[in-house]
Amino acid sequence: MSDVENGAPNAPQDADTTAAPQAEAPSGAAAQTDKGTPAARPVVGRLVPGETAGAAEPAILLRELQIAAVLEVGAWPNRLEPVANRLSELAGTILPGRPGRFSESDTALVGWVAFGRFIYVAASSEETARVDEALDTDDAAVVDLGPARRALHVGGSEAAALLNKAVAIDFDPRAFPPGSLAQAVIHQIPVIILRRNEDGFDLLVPTSLADALIEWLTDAALEFGYRVAEPVAMM
Amino acid sequence: MRIDCPCCGPRGVAEFSYGGDGTLRRPDLATREAEPFSAYVYDRENPRGPHVELWHHIAGCRHWLRVTRNTLTHEILGVEMAGRFAGDAARIEGQGA
């Protein structure tokens, strides 16, 4: 999973390196540019269950998904298949044969993110230790990313259209059927997009940017209208 | 411009970070002299036409790709995994999964 510290490549960087109190404070003198907030909006960057906004008949459903465990498994060259097999056993499902796909059992979801990189999402946080123990150092590395990710569900009839505002991936069900997984960037934020069924998409988002993503998504969803549902467990 | 990532499929150029000339080979780790490194760090052929270059799929799978691209037309002539998983990728693709 990528990092985005350099998301704004030329943006002012590393302001922690200054100790220069001389700068004048912004005056806020000029025109306001508060774009496109035609109606009262929910708290920015937070999903409030029950909230609706935007166009009258919401065509987007948003909800937070609770995740217990997210692991990244890095396998060494020439050890991909053994690791995939081991993960399949642990998850109780058959890991598909190449990156861009995932499968799931009742308790775990395991996906192939890249060559040598798997993701493992589990219903129980105890899975973290179990997977770590089950894999040998000579095969793979295991990184616990649970606290580093939040999960969101984007559903509704315009879910693909909403994501296509940012993502140049063809979400036509023939091109991106259930069981597909993609890494991409929305609003400079790296996400993993999982299509678990035809109804929508689940997104895994870096925690520090989840609020920013929600803020962007809810704004982007206004033209379709959206409804926020109660959080549910992802697995 | 779109690059057909061997891992992710065709993606827009904005997802990739350009890594420059892909034909350069870093001098051996043990090299102590500056000159071989100077050649590696500074000197470029900069061809007008087909160019083998590295691209990092930074907003996708984060693999480094070796892309052959015509610098005059921007036509992409070939894409392969640049690095340590190239063998795995070829094998897995070969299985026709």
Add this chain to the structure above:
Amino acid sequence: MQKYSALSLLKNAFSGHRHWQPAWRKAEPKPAYDAIIVGGGGHGLSTAYYLAKEHGLTNIVVLEKGWLGSGNIGRNTTIVRSNYMLPDNNRFYEWSMKLWEGLSLDLNYNVMFSQRGVLNLAHTPAQLDDYARRGNSMRLEGIDAELLGPSEIAALVPGLDLSGSARFPVVGGLLQPRAGTARHDAVAWGYARAADARGVDIVENCEVTGFLREGERIVGVTTTRGEIRAPKVGVAVAGSTSQVLALAGVSRLPIESHVLQAFVSEPVKPILDGVVTFGAGHLYISQSDKGGLVFGGDIDKYNSYAQRGNLPVVEHVMSEVTAMLPFVSRLRLLRNWGGIMDMSMDGSPIIAPGPLPGLYLNAGWCYGGFKATPASGWCFAWTMAKDEPHPLNAPFTLDRFRNGASIDERGAGPYPKMH
């Protein structure tokens, strides 16, 4: 040379403009010259002009592959400034600025050099500190610079987003009042006309196809219009530097060619006076005398000779310009074009004798070449005439990379796409 003036314009107006002469002769190449300049762009033409004017070398020829000024001299965003931090840079560019200030009179050609100021916006205190370091560096070299606060900036540039809702609010800025813009094509034409008047041959549609050598030494060129000999051959071909030097057997250089896109909006009545740059990204914008907003951002960040860029950079530049000046949103993008930049490994140019005897190299301008046009030609002419660099271009050698003496204004390191 026909003198240009209001009076001559008036006289010719009465005679239906039938008596104007071509701005430069369509010269036929001779078999030998005292010096050859390869590249009929801004730098090549100014080199020829200063060789003739400052060094009395008039038996020279400028060879241009296409039409005169077909490269970056006519593809840039026309900004002229000398607001550099590193002394090697600010001394050189300030000399250029001084030449600009007298250029229209010198050439008897109005290059429309318009000193309406260049303002760099800062968005964090740290960035403002950096600008202060740069501004102080300029002032210590006798260059004009002013550090401004938000209220002064608001008064200077109406329509800037100085609101708290801006993602990166403006905290201050660095202004160089003497900086500004010039009419880019006119610079090429003005130099061509003035060089021609001093006897320089300018040959268009003449592509260099190889170099003539005597041992190691370069003694001329072969072209699509025949062999031309000269004891000195200067190369000023910007993005084509690698191709031209490869003809001389120099196969590798600290240069990559990249495409930089530029943009112009539909013309509107005056709405932006000076040049403004956005510090939370990379964007520079001004309004031309014709009324179009002229702006640009980053290079596309891949090797290219296509003179054509791609959509992501277009979109990003538009995001930047509307973030900085929200009113621009309703104006329309009228034209877009691409230029091929000779991006060097440290972002600074090369003006030096070599890399072979008889050969002289002027390259690596990245996307700062336009403002350098007068000083580049002036220094390159000096270097070619005297076989050694002037102190102003002495640091801009080809071997500085190996020596570790990079002139890295951005501190970005040996990565051409970062400069």
Add this chain to the structure above:
Amino acid sequence: MSGYRLPRGGAHVERDRPFSFRFDGEQMHGLAGDTLASALLASGRVLVGRSFKYHRPRGVMSAGPEEANALVEMRAGARHEPNTRATMAELYEGLEAASQNRWPSLAFDMMAVNDRLSPLFSAGFYYKTFMGTGQATWHFCERFIRKAAGLGRGTHLADPDRYEKRNAFCDVLVVGAGPAGLMAARAAAASGLRVVLADENARPGGRLHEDGASLDGRTAADWIAHELHELERHGVRIMPRTTVYGYFDGNVLGAVERVADHKPLPEPHEPRQRHWTIHARRVVLATGAIERPLVFSGNDAPGVMLASAGLAHAQRHGVAVGRSVVVFANNDGGARTALALDRLGVSIKAVVDIRREIPTALAAELGARGIRLETGAVVAATRGRKALSGVDIRGFDPASGALGANIMQPSCDALLVAGGWTPSVHLASQAGSAPVYDEQLQSFVPGSPREAWTACGAAAGMLDLAACLKGGRDAGLAAAAACGAGEGSLPPLPVLEGAAGAEHPFPVFDVPATGGAKRFVDFQHDVTADDIELSNREGFRSVEHLKRYTTLGMAADQGKTSNVNAIALMARARGLSAPQVGTTRFRMPYTAVAIGALAGRETGHHFAPTRRTPMHDWHLAHGAEMMPAGIWMRPRAYFRDGETLRDAYVREATMVREGVGLVDVSTLGKIDVQGPDAAEFLNRLYANGFAKLPVGKARYGVMLREDGIMFDDGTAWRLAEHRFLVTTTTANAGPVLAHMEHYLEVVWPELRVHVTSVTDRFAAMAIAGHAARKVLQAALAEGDVSNEACPHMGIAQGRIGTHRVMIARLSFSGELAYEVFCDWPAGLAVWEALLEAGLPERIAPYGLEALGTLRIEKGHITGAEMDGRTTLADVGLGGMASQRKPYIGSAMTSRPAFVDPARPVMVGLVSTDGAPIRAGSHLTARGGGASLGHVTAVTWSPALKAHIALAFLSGGRGRHGEALEAAFPLKDERVAVTVTDPCFYDPDGSRMHV
């Protein structure tokens, strides 16, 4: 009064839906389905604009995107928008428009004096004058030139509308929904492919509306409706009002949909426009053609219009463009237009055709309908300045190009001009080789494709309807086949009746000047035939020089109607053929595109995402002023009542020196480095040694770039034999990860190491001060941070409340300090627990300013010192570099310039006159002089009770104790300073080793 609404007809207008609108404040009326141009014409309005340079009065000249004259300002306030083509602006109730580039009014424009002075304002006149004695003269003149230039007025108000963006994917994109495009879409969709059909107009159909043919027995309007229905049934996505403006590499096309421009305001939440990035496997370019004007004296008078436009306004909008119309042509289009208009009830005075003969059928029909035909004749001049009042028709010898005798001087209020057709090759040219000249068309057609497109219809030079329909179907089939589609059901070609044939021009485009009147080639920029000759005379002969010298084709209409005529004129002046002169390169955008649409929502507040730590809200609630650090937000200082920034940071820094403080460092980059070769990998990355770092210990390290310059610094914690946690600076977290990935994947593929960003895995905070251990220990429910259990650089595990924490004893402040890492979501709870545990010690949070003060006192480096130009030796860390192992950059560090004794190196400065040193100052000798170095960081040091700074000074290591000045000439300030060691405070480190 000139134009008027015909009693019937107008396929696009709804006669029972009148709209009122205002033009220049005058209330007018139009119909739903009108454009602003057709509504103005219907209202009898002739004069609608002024040209760019000479401020000539101008009227509507077209019915499409090529409009060069009728540019208006639309809407009011923040939505004010200049330069809108009246021909593309759909009418809506309450529309407000105004003419532009005139003062004080359209009818009386002071700037029209330019036209009288036009002999002075020849092409390129400004290069020859305004020089005076130098810059001052030019600056004086320039102010007036700027005011005179420009077209409409912009506004400084921020645009209040939304712009959306979307990606779309399809097998076949058809650009243009004229006859060829409709057939292409039908053919492609028949094979079950995903097809998108985009058209810039509000209504599909293109020239079908004007052709006059019936198709399968249907009227054009009915047939189009039927085809659209069929397309929808096949799942084709039809996108009207969508201009495909750019063709980029890899068959990526840019398009802008005008979602709400035809409404008074966008609906709530609706964007004004939507940008589409269309990813198509194949593209069919059915972009049509644009009619060319002819070049003759006074050809710009208001009332002179393209013949096709005159017909379009009548057919589409039921508008007669004049009460008495003359038609002037070099091809069959003239007579055809006259006949069609006559049938619609428009009064045609005469048809003037350059050719000696026209097809007998046309001539006969003109005769039958009583329309006067003059062949071998031209319109040599026009009469009327603000509105056409008549034309001079004279004989013409096409062989010599000479004018003949006067034939007639009829009065008329509209002159329709048909000069042949210019295929719209813009997109094909963007994505292909140079356009190719077609002798029959006397124009350019697409060259060979560089991308996966096929051109068809008028865009490909197919000018008659049957060829368009067949060409479109063939192109659609070919595109489908290229997508691997099987044979679909082949859509039959419609049976045509009454279709117009091709209109190939007789190759004469200009008429000699009469009476010194101007002959315009580029209407908007006022480039005349004489300007082209002048350009040639002065040596600006290449088509690019012509464009740049005369500004031909560079106006807002981009020369859609002028380029080909200009090339023909230049070719004649140079004695060349048109293809020898060639055409300029076409670039995006095909028509001008709102910049807001290209920016989308990724601007303003959404220019970049905001990255927040888990303590973000807490900081805000406790007086913090936040500042950006890249895309992160970090507390600068926590303000208490009445405090200035300096009060706040001095209090916070003092608190750390004298007691204990807590700072949020969650933004540090964190990278998990795992694998059997992890230690070897880090040993190669860092300049100092890491192979032998024991498990349970951390180490400070610096990475270099390949050129030997410092890249980043941070710590690496060895958590297990094969597992490290690496921290980076906030700014370089991304670049360091990419750097690692590059070496692992490309350079050293044999290393079994896996790297992952765990920045968001761990919230992090540093507790610093002599009471840090006591407070931390008190907060720990589990874990031991005693000096024995957790020595300097030691790592400890523990628990605060229910939250597991990982602790490393590291110090940036120079005090006894610990970095406490916990799960990101637990960050706030751990933060609050530490603050609570520290209450007895009066703990408080500190921000970036205090952090800066503390590190400056210690001489620790940050990005201000590691600015991409400095070496380890420069910052006094040369001794850290390992001599025993190679590492990235090691071979480059002994190059000559790196060991130059005059290199600036890091020193400390103390203000000796008590004045603050400003960041960004330069060092000079006392009394001034050249720069000897520069200041990187400054603070008031509470520990030293002095203003201090870090700086780089040439040869600085041997200059401690020297008296210099920190100069800030930007504010005319100079501060007397003494050079010191950069470590001001506790140089032996005793305070952190307790």
